[in-house]
Amino acid sequence: MASANLTLALYPFISDSDIFGDNLGLDEITSASQSGHMAPRLTRRRHLATCCFQMIQVQNPTNPLPVKERVAGTLSTHPIRAPLFVAAAALCFFTAAISISPVICVFCLLHQILGRFNRARAAQLTLPHFVCQTPLFMPVGTQVPGCKCCIVTVAEAFQNIVNVCNGPLRYPLRPLRNTETAVTRVNFLHTAEAGVTGTIKGLTTSQLEEIGCQIILGNTYHLALRPTSELIDELGGLHKFMNWPRALLTDSGGFQMVSLLHLADITEKGVTFQSPVDGKPMLLTPEESIQIQNRIGADIIMALDDVVRTTITGPRIEEAMYRTLRWIDRCIEAHKRPNEQNLFGIVQGGLDPVLRDICVRGLVDRNLPGYAIGGLSGGEDKDSFWRVVAQCTASLPEDKPRYVMGVGYPLDIVVCSALGADMYDCVYPTRTARFGTALIPEGVLKLKHRAMADDTRPIDPTCMCMVCKNYTRAYIHCLVTKDAMGSQLLSYHNLYYMMKLSNDLHSSIIEGQFPDGELYAYMYPLQSISEVIFIWLTLHFPLPAGLYVASYRKCSQRVMFPSGSAMPWRSLESISLPAVLNSQHPNIE
């Protein structure tokens, strides 16, 4: 903490003219993200502002803390490390202890940082059931065919329909015009799929172990509906029920309700939704969500948050953020198994850096075992996305794991790891496998494409997985979207790829070979193929700089083989934008 003290001691010399509402430029954040800095300049300024407020507060003790939460959030006791404010801090803690319910958190988690490279960190996360290496990717354990959160993005659905109806892709992807058609088409796709015995990710737990999965994510919402959390509890918890010896994480269930159910309504009490079983209105409160998750018994459980689409603006975002903060206290209160399960809080606040900051502070004050960055991956542009991640990871405590929710594109994982995040989850690798898409270092490979029919190479010649060691693209081509085995084999490869990626990230951070944070930050919005490949080369083939060019040439030939069916990342990103979740999001404003 020595460096922190040093940095903070300098704060009084920074002008605080633009404390709020400043819009940081790309270079500002990247320069702040260099090693040696603890936080972007914005956060440092905010920090200063808080300190000033607290000073005022302390000087005027008769004046109780403002009732308005926004200020309360800002004022909440952030530990002041600067020696200058020690006395003030002590008093401030005292004040806070009276006004904010004091929370003593017992952790059953150990987060040891093994290596750093600029902001990126590689750590060992010790959970009750498993010792994990971060950065890590968590596959989603329970996908349900009838579930709309587990299905395709519009573009993917559309593309599959094109494939089904017209054979191999004849015209390029284009987004659908309106929501209605999108939904209809997705539904059509679903009916079509239901007939094929529910082709869903089919891997056994021993295969998942073999691949190297460390944590599986279980959807609380689905598990609570079937087989119900009471039954899981009765049968000895989810670990025992599914015979998974490693770690598990459950979400709060709120996200699914809000995104799946049209009539979800969020009030201070909780999320009211229409039961999919009998249509009756039901209420999921923070207490109930935690109770259900306590019964399921995962290593990490998530607090119930008020989820809003990031593309929504205005007071709703603010309301959701403050509600999330209010709910976290109720979640902590309701948490009955803090010695066996780690409760993670979720940072909300849309794309507004001020709101995000208030939320981060509020959560950090509760001293939780870990923190998640939520509300992303909902269709915001990549530039806003990484800014939020950069801001949150900069102000979240160093010694706690950081989990970016719903992020799963390989490139997003690399960028978020460079910014200091540790955990990710996404249905993407298995979902895309069902539609015949394989993840490869150059991008994605569409195995439905006609050009694959006589391609006798493995999916990815550099991959060491069971599928790539044994099967040709031609064979997988004749299986995909027709036989259950096609999606099994592709899911296996795609998950192996994600695990390899997290492993590579872990070891390259420890070995200090992780690409420079600055380089990344500049490259990412540009997203040109050459640069992405460059990133990959620096990650995978630590060669002297002079050789990069040669390797890049080799690579680019692979990207553009005659059929053009290996898609560069750029196209992949364009697929990620129109998410079905958006189109089906209920109007909660």
Added chain:
Amino acid sequence: MFTVKAWSKGRARSGILQIVGGSSCEIAIETPALLLSTRKGLPAFISPDLLPSLPSPDSHILQFSPLHFLEGLTPETMANCGGLHQMLGLHEYGFAAVPRDSIVCLPECNGTNKIGASFETPCGRLLIKSLEYMKMISSMKPNLWATLADEVPAWVSIKRNKNSVDRTVRWLDECIALSSTGGAVFGAIVGGSSVEERRRCAQEVAKRNVSGYWLGGFGLGESMDERSPLLNAVTCMGSDLRIIYPSKSRGRFVALGFQVLQGIASGVDLFDSTYIYDLTIGGFALIFPFDQIERNVSDSQPSAIGGDQTKINLKATVYRKDISPIVDGCSCYACQNHTKAYINHLLNVHEMLAQILLEIHNTHHYLGFFRAIRQAIKEGKFEQFRQQFIENRRHQIFAASLAHQAGKSCTLC
């Protein structure tokens, strides 16, 4: 390649089938054996890394339909890959090619003409000629392959039946002439439900240079009682032959177990069955004891939960909280790792893992049944085994025949 090791009192026999796998590794399969049905060379749900968990070497002989590959893999690409063993990376496995698969590739007797045999496939109705078929066979290099057959149901006219025998024999000649691989040829025998035609066909095929017989046209409308003489008519041709007996098994197990035993009693060595697939799709798991020590079954009745003492339907709510394995003491992957409650949950949420686990268990269990039969033959107790099997399930057979008469659909259909 095939040697008979033991005979029971009747025609039932036990032997060893020796085949050479992908990279010239020897595989010895004891018969009577079950050919595991596959989709494009791999079992419907068991991925190749889970295959070794099945009993070995019993599980090392797979049946496939070359027609499956018409969906997207040309014979040229297959040949470039070096055949099916190479393409699937399954070198220690033997492959038996049979034109139809009884699941998605079915013979369509109305479409068949003198040029070729017609099949309903996932890519529509196709007319397969000998030349085309042999192109596929030579690119896939299976260990054994059946020739093209004109399979007709039991109810066709005498003339059509006679025609089908003539065509099948002619296609056999064409296939043998076009054959360029070393795989063992299994001559198809058809003839519907006419004993004379069956015998004529068998005699014609026996004159050719074939390594075995493939008995086609069964399970297409003939009754159980009709089947025995039909089988006997064609299996009386000597001891040096192996026979694949396709049992189209969309029926109750009683009937099927009986069918298998009936086939073995007539001297059939290899069975090609979709039974495991049908069970798995229906959410059923086999539980019947197949060793000689039969349990007291007098008090067990076909229960209302959609099962009997042969199989259980894991979709039934009684298994919601059942934390025991499907069969206590079963050594398969599913029983070693998972409970009935979990599989019940997987079926409820339509997770494919349910089918994976069920296929593993059912294959495991069914192979055990074949092992017990072989044991009985070796000990000279096959007839007792068969009698006991039928005895223990008499009331089920009775119920099944009642259901059949009443036109009710059985639990599996």
